[in-house]
Amino acid sequence: MLVCSDFIGWERKPVLAVVTSKICQALMQKGWKIALLTLSGNALHQDFLSEDERRKEFLEAIPDVVIYATKGGFPSPLDILRYLKNRKRTISAKGVNFSLSRTKSGRSYPLFRDFVARIGKVIHPFWRGYIYCYRQMVKEGLKAIGEFKPSIIIGNHPPYCFLIASRLSELTGIPWIANIMDAIPKTPLIGFILKQLNTSRAIITPFFEKWDYRGRKVPIYKVLYGYDPSEYPYATLLPIFTITGISRIYEKQYLYLRFLRVLHRLKSEGIFEEFPLKFRLYMLDDSLVLKEWRERLGLTEIVEFYPPVLRKEMLYKECESCILFLTEYPLKFQYSTKFWEYIGTGRPILHLGDPNDAEGKMLRSLSAGFNVEKEEEIYNFLKKALKDFYTKGDIDWNPDREAISSFAFPNLAKKWDEILEKCMT
Secondary structure (H helix, E strand, O other), X not given: OEEOOOOOOOOOOOHHHHHHHHHHHHHHHOOOXXXXXXXXXXXXXXXXXXXXXXXXXXXXXXXXXXXXXXXXXXXXXHHHXXXXXXXXXXXXXXXXXXXXXXXXXXXXXXXXXXXXXXXXXXXXXXXXXXXXXXXXXXXXHHHHHHHHOOOOEEEEOOHHHHHHXXXXXXXXXXXXXXXXXXXXXXXXXXXXXXXXXXXXXXEEEOOOOOOOOXXXXXXXXXXXXXXXXXXXOOOOOOOOEEXXXXXXXXXXXXXXXHHXXXXXXXXXXXXXXXXXXXXXXXOOOOOHHHHHHHHHOOOOOOXXXXXXOOHHHHHHHHHOOOEEEEEOXXXXXXXXXXXXXXXXXXXXXXXXXXXXXXXXXXHHHHOOEEEEOOHHXXXXXXXXXXXXXXXXXXXXXXXXXXHHHOOEHHHHHHHHHXXXXXXXX
């Protein structure tokens, strides 16, 4: 049984949905039957799923998984205030319309808005994760255990899911393991969380460097996300030199601006008249800085912005591209899910950022792409790649296919299977 937070209830980025579905698919390849305990009860209704096709797509990716869903949590701190005021009223999965400022005679009070924002940052994660959500998920988890009768429990990120898995294990005697997807934030409960991790049989993490903490008593296994070869469609390269990227809010926008300046330089030199280029970026409609710079640099005919699309459609877009654009991940010691998705396409990756971070080092070891950081490096790379593409049919690169295949999904499934079998004995 996999204890997960908002599997479908994501609003901005579906990273948790991608990772959770991959774990389920990996285990099912090895014959495991999966139950998913999730906080997405209110998000599973048809109206919510129909708002974004991607939500339904992730749910359909695991049709054989038994889902136990609680009624849901609070999308924002203001929902908590509304709940405390009217406990008998139902909280919508979409949240409530609640102004962040109070007005009187047409005047706003920013101090009230700031107060709510600051307090919300403190009480929202605590209340949502460790009080309201914890209670209902433990209750639903006991029901799921009675019906599904799991042989092992996996506590998936975020941290309060570790506490839920630990509590369910304590109440039922079923062993559990922790799957740490991200760094655990330093909260007042950090000591208690780390102590509870010692009640697990093992810790699984995709961190590049060994994740550890003082007082650890259980083994740690590094399992990377990998890629599923069966997901990728066949696609021929587009006739125009096309660079495709996925922009996330947490990424460093100055790297994108650096790249746009290089495109402006190449355009001013007239290179695109002989060797045309398209840079298409899929992102949420909130990167106003990038859009403003595209206009200022006169790149409207070269740089194209698109909203997020279905995963299967995005994979096709990536496979037909000449290069996949990857910016430096905020945490230099671990990989993004997007990195492994790119690896599976079989197309070269242009990594923009520190060449010595986890993704940069892996690209070098696999010969799966190119690391560039300074504008002159970007300029020289693109100038040569454009010429190679239009004169040779593709850019000049020689990936280590055998090494890349070692990260394919069957190997990932095998590692998960071995760890679970070991932890059950």
